[in-house]
Amino acid sequence: MPHTVFIDGEAGTTGLQIRQRLAGRPDLELVSIDPARRKDAEARAELLNGVDAVVLCLPDEAARQAVDLITSNSVRVVDPSTAHRVAPDWVFGFPELCRGQREAIAASKRVSNPGCYSTGFIALVRPLVEAGLIPPDWPLTCNAISGYTGGGKALIAEMEAEPPVGASDVYRTYGLTLAHKHVPEMQLRTGLEHPPLFAPSVGRYAQGMIVEVPLQLWALPGGPDPEDLRRALAAWYEGERFIEVASEAECAELAAARAGAAGYVPGLDPEALNGENRMRLFVFGNRQRGQARLVALLDNLGKGASGACVQNLNLMLGLEESAGL
Template sequence: MAYKVFIDGEAGTTGLQIRQRLQDRTDLEMLSIDPARRKDADARAELLNAADAVVLCLPDDAAREAVSLISAPQVKVVDASTAHRVAEGWTYGFAEMSAGQRAAIAGATRVSNPGCYPTGFIALTRPIVEAGLLPRDWPVTVNAISGYSGGGKGLMEEFERPAPDGTNDAYRPYGLTLAHKHVPEMQRYGGFDHPPLFAPSVGRFAQGMIVEVPLQLWALPARPKIADLRAALSQAYAHETFVAVASDLETEALGKARAGAGGYVADLDPEALNGTNSMRLFVFGDDGKGQARLVALLDNLGKGASGAAVQNLNLMLGLDESAGLTR
C-alpha cells in the first residue's frame, strides 16, 4: 500500500526539494492541490485530511492554521516551519540528537523539523554537554554562514539579480538584534541554561552552510582535550548513517585531500555536501593553547531542511529511514 502524502507549500524552496526527493518513490502517493486553490481553506482542508502524512512548508502563522484544519486523527504532520519547534505536544525531528529520539519520532503524529543552524549547533554541542565537558550554564557562542536560499524567495531574488536592483554583497551578517528565531531551539535541545550568542551570516552561494562553536578549553571546569571532544562526538554518532565525525587524521589532512578521496572533503567548503542529507562534524584545536573550534558542515536545504523532513516522514510511516535520501 502506498501512503498518501500532501506537501502544503510545495511551490516554495523547501517544498520543491522535498517533492523532488519523493516523486519517484513507489511506496508513496503524492497529493497535489490545484494551484488556483492554494489559498482556498476548504480545498486545503480536504487534502490535509485525506493524506496519511502532511509536510508543511509554510510561514509560521500559515503552518499553525494548517494544523488547525486537520481533524482526521490518523494524519501525521511534519512541520518545516519554526512554529512548533519548542511547542508542547510536538516531537523535535532530529533523529540523531539522542538515543531515544528516533523512536520518539517514529511514534509521533506531530513532528517539528529542526532549523538548519540548530541542526549543526545541537549536533556539535549536545554530546559534549551530556559528557560533562561543557557546562549547561556556559556562555556559548555560535558563528555560522549559510547560502542565500535559507532566506527564502526574497533574498534569493536579491542575490541573483545584478545591482542596482539586486546586490553585489559577497558576505552579509544578520540577526544583529540577537533575537533570531532559531535561538530557543538551540538553547533547549543543545541543553543550555542560557541562550547562546548566535552570529549568523549569508554568503554569495545558493545553498550549503558551516556552523562553528569556538571554545576556550582552558576556561572550562573539565579542562577537556581535543581528543576528549572528538571522542564524545564520535561515540554519539558512531552508528549513524547521515552524521559523521572527521577523524584526527582527516582533520590534519584537511586542505590536502581531494574532494571525495576516502570520503574526505577537500576543505571547509560550505557547498561540499550539497544535495545530500549528510552532516560532517570537525574538531579543530590546539591543546597547548587550550582552544578548540567545533565545526559542522551540511546542506541547509538537505539535512538542514528538506532531507531532514523526508527522513522524519520515513520514520513516522515506518519506512526505510534512508529512502529517497543521498549520503
C-alpha cells in the same frame, strides 16, 4: 498500497526539494491541490484531512493555521517551519538527537523539523553537554554562514539578480538584534541554561553551510583536550548513517593545509555536501593555547531542511529511514 502525502506549500524552495526527493517512489503517492482552489479553506481542509501525511512548507503563522484545520486523528504532520520547534506536544525531528528520539518520531503524529543552523549547533553541543565536557550554564557562541536559499524568496531574488554597479557584498552578517528565530531550539535541545550568542551570516552562493562553536578549553572545568571532544562526538554518532565525525588525522590535515603555488588552500567548503542528507563534524584544536573550534558542515536545504524532513516522514510512516535520501 502507497501512503498519500500532501506537501502544503510545495512551490517554495523547501517544498520543491521535498517533492523532488519523494517523486517516483512506489511507496508514496503525492497529492496536490487544484491550483484554482489553493486559497479555498474548505478544499485545503479536505485535503489536509484526507491523506496519510502532510508536510507544511509554510510561514509560521500559516503552518499554525493549517494544523488547526486538521481534525483527523490519523494524519501525521511534519512541519519544517519554526512554529512548533519548542512546543511541548510536538516531537523534535532530529533522529540523532539522543537515544530514543528515533522511536519517538516514529510513534508521533506531530513532528517539527529542526532549523538548518540549529541542526549543526545541536549536533556539536548536545553530546558534549551530555558527556559533562560543556557545563549546561556555559556561555556559548555560535558563528555560521549559509547559502542565500535559506533566506526566503526575497533574498533569493536579490542574490540571483544582476548586482548593482559597485556592489561587492559577497558576505553579509545579520541577526544583529540577537533574537534569531533558531536560538530557542538551540538552547532547549542542547540542555543549555542560557541562550547561545548566535552570529549568523549569508554568502553570495546558493546553498550549503558551516556552523562553528569556538571554545576556550582552558576555562572549561577540567580543561578538556580537543581530542576528548572529538572522541565524545564520535562515540555519540557511532553507527549513524547521516552524521559523520572526522578523524583526528583528517582534522589535523585540514588545519595544516598551506597555500600552494597557485594560492589555493584546500579546506572546508560549505557547498561540499550539497544535495545530500549528510552532516560532517570536525574538531580543530590547539593544545598549547587550550582552544578548540567545533565545526559542522551540511547542506542547509538537505540535512538542514528537505532531507531531514524526508528522513522524519519515512520514520513516521514506518518506511526505510534512508528511502529517497
